[in-house]
Amino acid sequence: MITYAVFFFFAAIAVIFALVVILHRNPVVGALSLVASFFALAVMYVLLEAPFLAALQVIVYAGAIMVLFLFVIMLLNLQRQPEEPTRPIQQFLGYVGSSAFGIGLVYYLSKYAVMELPSGPFLADARAIGVKLFEVYIFPFEAVSILLLAAIVGALVLSGRGVQTS
């Protein structure tokens, strides 16, 4: 009973703040609403019996990536430039097209994606994830670390600080 109430409350929060992200003019308000939306999604992950990933969602997405977004918005002073509204034809096609896509998706999901509830508990704690990560998925793990290194080097070069000319 309480589970359903929690689900609906946080699902509503996620959807409402996602709408604020795409509809509000000010990108700072959009970034903070996205943080709230990620937080609500972390609660969803807890409801899906993956508390480790819920904590990771808050640490990585809401705590690091969005801080990066906020830094960039604030340092570039982007909220001072009023964004011109998009051309009406683009707005119309965008809203209509995505609504059609969304309605179709929700309709087909509610009609065909009916599944029975899973039985038994789902052991998704840190130990199980760690075992899988270091035994089965060790190669993607190392590859992702190289990818992160590439991203760091790329970001440094693009911001103009990594290249030293003697």
Next chain:
Amino acid sequence: MAGIDKVDVALSILKIAIVVGALLNVTPIMVWVERRGSALIQDRVGPNRVGPFGLFQSLADAAKFFLKEDIVPAGANKWLYSLAPMFGLIPALTTIAVVPWGRPFRLPSGRLFEPIVADLNVGILLIFALASLSVYGIVTAGWASNNKFSLFGGIRSSAQMISYELALTLSAISVLMAAGSLRLTDVVWKQTGYFVLFDKIKLPAWNVFSPSMWLAFIVFSVAAFAETNRLPFDFAEAEAELVAGYHTEYSSMKFALFFMSEYIAMATISALITTLFLGGWDIPWVNEPATFWGFLASAIVFTIKVSVLMFIFVWVRWTIPRLKYDILMRMGWKVFLPLAFVNILLVAWFIAERWI
């Protein structure tokens, strides 16, 4: 969820009341300690007019905060300006939910009373998650004040906080590796044994006494100073340099909220250092029984440990000069992060050799 009945709910509410009540009372006490302690270190007297030894100074300060005019600067984003102090306070108050503050004991009805508000399986990750959220209070306060000094203070402070969060997290990982679990109750239970040196000296098995975790203790403590924006890392509120940094434009109750959230964050991180390194609620050299008196004694010992750490926070603030910002950032990335990594390797080696 199996069998949560009314008594469980009532006990949870009692636990929350105790913990939140204790945390909210930290601020007045720490204000007094800070002002008398700094006076002691600086060889002066400090406040001694309001009540004996100036003990009621905090009441006078609270009354002042209530009665001051609440200003919102022109051109500031009103919503975010008012929300920013809350972003700082909420992580500070909720992180204490996963810290165990006493020994679990059996009530007369046979029910086990665990003095921890929420014994999560991923306990310490909640603390890291909420620590990353506390950056938002500062960044939002700095931006919403429509003031260049506040913005610079906010950006600098949040850059410092996210840099030292890495060192904090990695040094805590070595403790968790040794304990084998992410729950803080398991971390404390692991520290309730004894190390026997030379077959004669019995040391309590606290993590601070184990040579593989000395580096982690140092790195965690330094990162704790950086996370709570206390000297020597308080560039965000550097008086005489940035006016007052990110809370320049705040007055009366909103400033009081920032003030409170700093002291409460200090208390929470001291509680965390105690739990991870100093044995939590473990009374040294005594096997606490699982009764109410054992619980009370362990809760008192926990409070004493946290208080000692908080006095050390005050002591360091008035002793060591402020670090320059680029030195601070350089140290965070080039010194403390590698030390935290070295400590992880050290603990891994100890675990492989079965010395832990």
Next chain:
Amino acid sequence: MIPTQWFLILSAILFTIGVCGVLTRKNGITIFMSIELMVNAVNLTFLAYARQFHQLHGLIFVFFVMAIAAAEAAVGLAIFISLFHHRETIDVDEANLMRW
């Protein structure tokens, strides 16, 4: 216990909102935030199915998606910063040097 279908529908709604944001906004940062919203909706789908079929592969995949999204955010924002330095605007319609 909440039926998996509800999580899938929530994920579909969030994904649609993300698509709408990408198609109708001109501010580059907002478009990027809508892309992050879409990625998170997909994460939710992965976790819903992982719980449904009791497999940990979904969780590991979400783990990697988070790491990659972090890398992508860093590089993407660096690109935006250099775009801003060249053009003084973050409007994606202005980045049109290759227009025919």
